[in-house]
Amino acid sequence: METDKKTVIITGASRGIGHATAMLFMERGWNIITCSREGVPDECGRDPNWTTHIPTDLSDPESLNNFISQASDALDGAPLHGLVNNAGLSPKTPYKERLGCLNGDIDAWHEVFEINFFAALRLSRGFASALHKGKGSIVNITSIAGHSIHPFAGSAYSISKAALSALTREMANEFAALEVRVNAVAPGEIETSMIQPEYEALIPRIPLERMGSPRDVATTVYYLCSDDSNYVTGTEIWVTGGQHLF
């Protein structure tokens, strides 16, 4: 790993928003350490800036602890400048029915909360010391669904994201003592594998009249990890094309 460069850890980098974020940070000259259950596309693995990808299941605390340990070995005492808690899960029923409080398996809520909420808490704690060294920035990827009823996102997902928004506020307060900033990015409808054909019907409710791209989210994450946002902490930035206004 090149020590003159800044380093960011990004979860859920195998596709979608996490992958676009990893590509953007690499373009801007950062070292990247990533995880997801699957590997990353071959061409990414060959880029020397993508120093480490560690296959990890964030729903399994043992696998998550192994990620913290291996990523810390890769850092080898170097400072960490960014942690992007991006990996997320939005389960649907086989019939595309919205998973609510009255239907579906309640035990499934635990997995959703492990990935969408507890993983961000556990990783932020695990990397707190390295982030302190780098006067780093944590970015949690929340959701528009954490703030109001969404027609397709299920209740467990939406509530886990609301909890992640609240966690961002609490962490911003506590991590300030470590000189670490903590913010969130709340996407609306972003074209990734999380989006299903029925989401097209939502476009007329988006003032900018289009879905967002993973890159639209990545550039906002980058801003929050850059020196341009040095005095910004405890904030959640909407990347929704204005959809949250309704």
Ligand SMILES: NC(=O)c1ccc[n+]([C@@H]2O[C@H](COP(=O)([O-])OP(=O)(O)OC[C@H]3O[C@@H](n4cnc5c(N)ncnc54)[C@H](OP(=O)(O)O)[C@@H]3O)[C@@H](O)[C@H]2O)c1
């Ligand atoms: N797309 C949207 O419209 C939208 C809107 C609001 C918020 N978000 C949020 O944005 C984030 C990224 O979503 P996306 O749309 O890019 O989704 P995506 O395309 O489904 O990608 C999700 C990423 O999370 C990883 N992941 C899922 N379960 C994991 C696990 N158990 N352990 C480790 N990694 C895991 C996946 O990798 P593997 O499958 O390889 O493990 C993948 O890299 C999520 O937090 C999501 O809630 C998305």
